Amino acid sequence: MTTSPDGEPESRDIVAAGPESPRSEVTVAALLVGAAVSAIAFIGVYSVEKFSTQHELMGLTLAASFAFVAAALILLGERVLPSEEVAEDYPEVAAPQEEEEVAKVMEESAAGITRKRLLVGAGGTAGGAIGLAALTPALSLGPWFEVAPLYRTPWRAGRRLVDDEGKPYKAEEIEQETFYTAFPEGSSHRNLGASIVVVRVDPAALMLPPERAGWAPEGILAFSKICPHAACAVALYRKPTYGPTQPGPALVCPCHYSTFDPGKGGEVLFGPAGRPLPQLPLTVDAAGEMRAGGNFSDAIGPSWWGIDMEQPH
Numbered sequence: 530m531t532t533s534p535d536g537e538p539e540s541r542d543i544v545a546a547g548p549e550s551p552r553s554e555v556t557v558a559a560l561l562v563g564a565a566v567s568a569i570a571f572i573g574v575y576s577v578e579k580f581s582t583q584h585e586l587m588g589l590t591l592a593a594s595f596a597f598v599a600a601a602l603i604l605l606g607e608r609v610l611p612s613e614e615v616a617e618d619y620p621e622v623a624a625p626q627e628e629e630e631v632a633k634v635m636e637e638s639a640a641g642i643t644r645k646r647l648l649v650g651a652g653g654t655a656g657g658a659i660g661l662a663a664l665t666p667a668l669s670l671g672p673w674f675e676v677a678p679l680y681r682t683p684w685r686a687g688r689r690l691v692d693d694e695g696k697p698y699k700a701e702e703i704e705q706e707t708f709y710t711a712f713p714e715g716s717s718h719r720n721l722g723a724s725i726v727v728v729r730v731d732p733a734a735l736m737l738p739p740e741r742a743g744w745a746p747e748g749i750l751a752f753s754k755i756c757p758h759a760a761c762a763v764a765l766y767r768k769p770t771y772g773p774t775q776p777g778p779a780l781v782c783p784c785h786y787s788t789f790d791p792g793k794g795g796e797v798l799f800g801p802a803g804r805p806l807p808q809l810p811l812t813v814d815a816a817g818e819m820r821a822g823g824n825f826s827d828a829i830g831p832s833w834w835g836i837d838m839e840q841p842h
């Protein structure tokens with residue numbers, strides 16, 4: 530280290546001052562702003578859901594955002610930041626003087642940049658917008674505040690169970706070892722929450738959760754017919770042909786073979802369904818007809834939320 534005429538240590542530059550390149554800096558800032566605009570466009574396309582080519586547009590906007598960032602970083606490295614190569618053996622012990630020099634190199638490397646605040650601002654904007662774009666798809670996990678539509682179905686306490694021709698089901702007609710499809714009286718069959726499967730099992734074999742103790746009069750149970758995996762209709766019923774050795778009765782979805790145990794409140798026995806089949810409480814009225822005791826135990830439908838539960842008007 531050299532000293533000044535008055536004896537003070539004199540600081541000398543390590544990184545040679547490079548040529549200033551304000552035009553490149555402005556270009557880098559513009560590219561970063563382009564990245565931010567593209568990321569915000571991605572969020573807009575994701576949210577609006579009005580484009581027939583929504584997926585393509587989402588891919589394009591996100592790709593454009595990353596392309597802008599890549600171009601900005603290349604330009605920053607090539608034209609704005611000075612490049613300094615130093616090759617030396619790695620010291621065995623810490624050398625405070627060398628460490629100071631390295632810190633100085635870092636500091637001086639940015640000395641030639643004339644629009645630091647512009648670049649830092651543009652970089653922060655691009656980083657923030659891309660971060661938001663990365664978080665946006667989490668909205669598809671489901672509504673956070675307005676969840677009531679997920680639970681809205683045509684089933685109410687007292688509503689009669691009818692077949693596809695509108696004829697009410699009587700409890701005495703429901704036999705074991707088969708299953709029936711039922712709908713709420715007076716409701717559109719096309720409503721996703723309308724169709725249910727009805728089965729009768731041996732009441733002694735019921736193992737329902739305690740809070741559903743009264744939901745299966747005479748061993749008759751009802752479940753949503755819509756598979757909670759990917760919304761196929763649960764349309765198969767497995768009945769044991771030789772009880773002592775075979776597994777018990779089960780409702781089966783034919784699409785990917787999710788298998789549900791009616792006696793345990795629709796618990797998943799096998800397959801990709803991630804949650805039980807929602808159960809509908811039942812009652813039998815004085816005339817022996819089947820009626821709903823209320824709404825389902827859980828939201829019906831596939832577990833990717835956001836689908837329309839109601840018929841479009």
Ligand code: FES
Pocket residue numbers: 756757758759760761782783784785786787800801802
């Ligand atoms: S939709 Fe039912 S198992 Fe996949």
